[in-house]
Amino acid sequence: MDAEPTSKKRPAPRGTASYQRKRAVAACQTCRSRKTKCDNQRPACSFCERAGATCIYATQDLSAYDPASLAILDRLDQLEHNIKHHISSGPSTTSPLSSMSSHVNMLTPLALEHEHHAQANIIEDSHSAPDLDLLPITVEHVLSWPVFQGRFDNHTRLIDLVKASPSLERPASVNFDLEMGVCDRLLEQCLEHVLSKNPIAQKDFLRSTMKNVCMNGPGWDAESCLVLLICALGSIASPGASQADWTMGRSYFAAAQRRIGMLIDSESLVAPQCYFLIGVYFMYNLRPLDAWRTFAQAVVCMQPDSTRALPSGHYSLEECVYWSCWKSEVELRTNFQIPSFGSIGNRYPQHMPEPPATDPSHEPKWYYYLADISLRRLDMVMRETVANILGNSVGTGSRHVELARVIPAFEEQLRDWAGSMPNVFNVHNTEEMVLHSILQGRLLDCYDVLYIPFLEATLSMASTTLDGAAVFDTYARKALDNCVQRVHENENESAATIRHHGTWLLIRTWTRSALMVLATRAAGRMDLLPERWQQPIIATTSVLNAYKNEAYDVADRLSLIRVLADEVGIALA
Numbered sequence: 198m199d200a201e202p203t204s205k206k207r208p209a210p211r212g213t214a215s216y217q218r219k220r221a222v223a224a225c226q227t228c229r230s231r232k233t234k235c236d237n238q239r240p241a242c243s244f245c246e247r248a249g250a251t252c253i254y255a256t257q258d259l260s261a262y263d264p265a266s267l268a269i270l271d272r273l274d275q276l277e278h279n280i281k282h283h284i285s286s287g288p289s290t291t292s293p294l295s296s297m298s299s300h301v302n303m304l305t306p307l308a309l310e311h312e313h314h315a316q317a318n319i320i321e322d323s324h325s326a327p328d329l330d331l332l333p334i335t336v337e338h339v340l341s342w343p344v345f346q347g348r349f350d351n352h353t354r355l356i357d358l359v360k361a362s363p364s365l366e367r368p369a370s371v372n373f374d375l376e377m378g379v380c381d382r383l384l385e386q387c388l389e390h391v392l393s394k395n396p397i398a399q400k401d402f403l404r405s406t407m408k409n410v411c412m413n414g415p416g417w418d419a420e421s422c423l424v425l426l427i428c429a430l431g432s433i434a435s436p437g438a439s440q441a442d443w444t445m446g447r448s449y450f451a452a453a454q455r456r457i458g459m460l461i462d463s464e465s466l467v468a469p470q471c472y473f474l475i476g477v478y479f480m481y482n483l484r485p486l487d488a489w490r491t492f493a494q495a496v497v498c499m500q501p502d503s504t505r506a507l508p509s510g511h512y513s514l515e516e517c518v519y520w521s522c523w524k525s526e527v528e529l530r531t532n533f534q535i536p537s538f539g540s541i542g543n544r545y546p547q548h549m550p551e552p553p554a555t556d557p558s559h560e561p562k563w564y565y566y567l568a569d570i571s572l573r574r575l576d577m578v579m580r581e582t583v584a585n586i587l588g589n590s591v592g593t594g595s596r597h598v599e600l601a602r603v604i605p606a607f608e609e610q611l612r613d614w615a616g617s618m619p620n621v622f623n624v625h626n627t628e629e630m631v632l633h634s635i636l637q638g639r640l641l642d643c644y645d646v647l648y649i650p651f652l653e654a655t656l657s658m659a660s661t662t663l664d665g666a667a668v669f670d671t672y673a674r675k676a677l678d679n680c681v682q683r684v685h686e687n688e689n690e691s692a693a694t695i696r697h698h699g700t701w702l703l704i705r706t707w708t709r710s711a712l713m714v715l716a717t718r719a720a721g722r723m724d725l726l727p728e729r730w731q732q733p734i735i736a737t738t739s740v741l742n743a744y745k746n747e748a749y750d751v752a753d754r755l756s757l758i759r760v761l762a763d764e765v766g767i768a769l770a
Contacts, residue, residue: 226253332584334649335532336705336754339712343657344720349757355533358750359486366447371455373428373448377411380424383431389628390434391477393562394635394698395521397470399514403427415452418459419467425453426474433481436627436695450478460498466518469498473522480698483748485529492526516550517566524573525698532705561621565632568618572639575614579607579646587650597654601668604647611643631695637686641679642706648676652713656720670725677717678727680710684736685729701748704740708754711737715761734762738769 224235225242235242241252337353352358374380384407392398407424415421432438432446457475460468472495479488499519530537550570586600622633651672683706710733717725741755762769 223254332580332587332646332650333531333534334645334709335534336709336712337534339653339709339716340757342653342716344716352753352757355750356486358753359484359748361749362484362747363749365482365484368444368448368451371448371451373425373445373452375411375415375428377408380407380411380428383428386431386435387427390436391430391474391698393628394565394632395473395477395517395525396562396566397473397514397518397521398423415456417456419456419463419465419471422453422456422459422471423467423474425449425456426471426478429453429478430474430481433478434697446478466515469495469518469522472498473518473525476522476525477698480701481696483701483744483751485701486533489526489529489533489535492522492529495522496526513550520550520570524570528702532702561623561626561629561632564619564621565636568636569639572614572636572643575607575610576639576643576646579643582607583646583650597651597669600650601672604672607647608644611640615640627695631697634686635697635699638683638703638706641683644679645676645706648672648679649713652676652717652725655725656716656722673717674725674727677714677725677730680714680733681727681729683707683710684733700744704744704751707733707737707740708758711758712761715758715765718765719761731767734758734767735769738762 223229224237228235228242239254335355337355340349340353341347381404384403388400388403403423406420407427410416410421410424415425426449429446429449432442432449435442438446453471453475457471460471472491476488476491476495479485479491496519499515499522550567582603583600586603587596622629651669655669655673714726714730714733718730738755738758741751741758745752745755759769
């Protein structure tokens with residue numbers, strides 16, 4: 198018999214009483230495609246009337262959406278509007294910069310001009326606008342800080358380190374089980390632990406396709422490749438996956454690899470879905486460079502249709518697939534510091550995917566997906582702004598003073614984001630708490646974009662040579678506070694025991710945090726270090742030790758941290 202897992206009842210219903218049901222105000226299709234504000238005048242908005250354009254409003258009734266989805270979409274729209282409003286209106290009057298010298302307060306708002314141009318570019322069609330220059334805040338960048346005096350220059354070629362990792366183990370023979378009950382169980386595992394974070398396929402389609410492959414045997418086609426990949430990931434995705442599960446997963450994956458050639462001339466959505474799942478499998482195995490290649494291939498498969506405009510309120514699986522592939526590719530590319538190429542750039546896609554009408558049990562997963570996208574969009578704006586300011590000014594002091602002037606507005610947006618989102622995660626559901634933990638880490642990553650440049654500047658120069666040294670130290674301390682907070686929020690769900698699509702990326706952020714603390718200690722700036730400052734070093738060492746035999750870059754970073762910790766008198770197990 199087909200075994201279906203029993204769904205757990207949620208501790209409290211999330212019904213319509215939790216959210217105010219209202220019809221979201223939707224822009225006309227012209228304003229929506231231009232990413233500009235629509236005044237919603239009927240029968241034609243002001244812009245369309247002036248431009249002589251045909252003004253069309255979506256006819257789909259948004260009341261069909263569940264209240265939580267409406268609340269999420271409405272709040273994300275508000276946040277994006279607030280970002281533009283606050284940046285254009287300048288930093289708040291309560292900015293900590295008010296204590297800086299008068300000549301700093303009288304500086305022209307060049308930083309705000311940077312952000313104004315950044316926002317203007319984002320509003321343009323992403324395929325005609327120039328690509329973004331993104332701020333490098335990687336592990337390798339920290340290793341190159343002057344405080345380390347060039348000691349680790351030979352350790353900053355991440356691609357070389359990743360290529361030195363041992364090859365994935367290949368099964369001696371490809372034996373796998375396509376009995377329907379087994380495949381149903383693996384599909385449920387994949388849906389719960391993989392597709393919950395990236396809704397790139399519909400459950401009914403997967404069930405139908407899997408049933409066909411199980412009944413008729415795997416063919417040499419894209420659909421069979423998809424089913425085998427689902428089984429491979431379902432075998433290894435559970436937190437309690439055994440060595441036997443991983444062995445079976447390798448057999449499914451080896452069979453899927455033999456069918457990858459069938460994807461080349463496929464024009465269906467199955468091809469990018471397969472490439473994406475291949476990338477996720479590589480990420481589970483800590484093979485980020487292989488994953489990046491397949492994520493990039495998935496984006497290329499989607500590119501001809503990625504700019505197709507959809508009416509407001511229209512759920513599009515294609516948009517979900519494109520967003521998942523694009524954000525995974527960009528995140529890895531920024532870690533490897535690989536330049537963008539061709540049609541794949543650093544600008545986020547023009548349209549935000551909209552959720553389908555769904556049952557309440559799917560609400561946390563869609564919330565995670567949309568919230569993650571909104572944070573990534575804000576992260577991109579912040580990275581471009583910071584990179585432009587630090588790259589276009591002369592003198593470390595003046596660059597960072599200029600940057601400090603725009604930080605309060607961004608901090609306010611991040612606080613708004615954190616404070617306005619509905620509480621939808623069940624603390625008794627392990628998978629939902631993993632989603633919550635990932636979002637919290639993503640939020641800290643955004644703050645890192647703002648604060649890490651100040652820590653680097655503070656450790657690289659005598660504080661007396663910096664204008665507004667007190668403000669520099671304030672933001673440097675915030676960067677170090679984040680290092681401790683990142684570890685503290687994950688103490689009860691160690692990254693060493695809960696593996697997922699983003700495990701390698703989590704290892705990277707923890708490693709960066711440990712190196713930032715060690716750099717501060719090596720520079721003798723004990724006044725900047727927070728309480729429990731040793732905790733990121735100890736916790737990161739434990740996580741790296743758990744994965745050191747799987748990836749050479751992990752083992753290399755572990756050895757560097759051990760050396761630096763020993764030099765400053767920290768005893769590690």
